[in-house]
Amino acid sequence: xxxxxxxxxxxxxxxxxxxxxxxxxxxxxxxxxxxxxxxxxxxxxxxxxxxxxxxxxxxxxxxxxxxxxxxxxxxxxxxxxxxxxxxxxxxxxxxxxxxxxxxxxxxxxxx
Amino acid sequence: xxxxxxxxxxxxxxxxxxxxxxxxxxxxxxxxxxxxxxxxxxxxxxxxxxxxxxxxxxxxxxxxxxxxxxxxxxxxxxxxxxxxxxxxxxxxxxxxxxxxxxxxxxxxxxxxxxx
Numbered sequence: 001x002x003x004x005x006x007x008x009x010x011x012x013x014x015x016x017x018x019x020x021x022x023x024x025x026x027x028x029x030x031x032x033x034x035x036x037x038x039x040x041x042x043x044x045x046x047x048x049x050x051x052x053x054x055x056x057x058x059x060x061x062x063x064x065x066x067x068x069x070x071x072x073x074x075x076x077x078x079x080x081x082x083x084x085x086x087x088x089x090x091x092x093x094x095x096x097x098x099x100x101x102x103x104x105x106x107x108x109x110x111x
Numbered sequence: 112x113x114x115x116x117x118x119x120x121x122x123x124x125x126x127x128x129x130x131x132x133x134x135x136x137x138x139x140x141x142x143x144x145x146x147x148x149x150x151x152x153x154x155x156x157x158x159x160x161x162x163x164x165x166x167x168x169x170x171x172x173x174x175x176x177x178x179x180x181x182x183x184x185x186x187x188x189x190x191x192x193x194x195x196x197x198x199x200x201x202x203x204x205x206x207x208x209x210x211x212x213x214x215x216x217x218x219x220x221x222x223x224x225x226x
Contacts, residue, residue, distance in 0.1 A: 034215065036217070041202075041220070041222065042219060042220060043117065043204050043217045043218050043219040043220040044155075044204065044206075044215075044217035045217070046215065046216065046217070089154065089155070098145075098157065098160065099145075099155075099157070099206075099215065100157075101154040101155045101156075102154060103153065103154045104154055
């Protein structure tokens with residue numbers, strides 16, 4: 001059974017800091033991995049999708065990496081802002097389409 | 112592009128009644144749609160996968176007679192919670208994927224409260 005684990009469960013940092021969110025998975029034959037953001041009471045917003053042949057993806061202040069050999073992915077957020085406060089979820093593709101989600105990291109950026 | 116619209120955003124219903132939630136892909140044809148359930152401060156759990164024109168595939172432990180899924184067209188899937196009970200109160204989210212690329216788009220979710 002595929003499992004996805006996110007550490008830490010919650011993180012609080014001052015505004016302006018760079019930070020890293022961690023995601024680990026048990027399936028070394030990972031297909032794709034996707035990072036999402038969820039605001040309270042809202043749906044999910046896709047941040048970055050890393051396909052199995054890729055090592056990282058970047059979008060603005062966000063950079064996601066994928067290391068299949070170690071079963072890890074990281075989401076790096078540069079120069080954090082209060083608006084970055086949300087829950088961040090990583091999800092592994094089980095086969096071509098089905099997603100298995102981690103429990104998420106609740107991020108709070110303090111002004 | 113790739114927008115998924117989900118309605119209603121919240122609903123309160125009486126115990127024993129049925130509630131229908133709609134999920135529409137606005138600018139693409141969704142070959143597959145997924146329905147998730149999320150309890151407070153927990154992650155998303157896949158309930159079922161639906162493909163247009165065929166029966167939905169339910170995950171283990173999900174009652175297919177209670178959570179009816181219809182995917183009658185490439186742009187619309189519905190989830191009906193039948194004979195709702197307070198324990199069905201949760202946040203339900205749909206997502207859709209499309210051919211030609213990999214990636215998911217999620218709806219904004221529906222907060223269901225059964226009283």
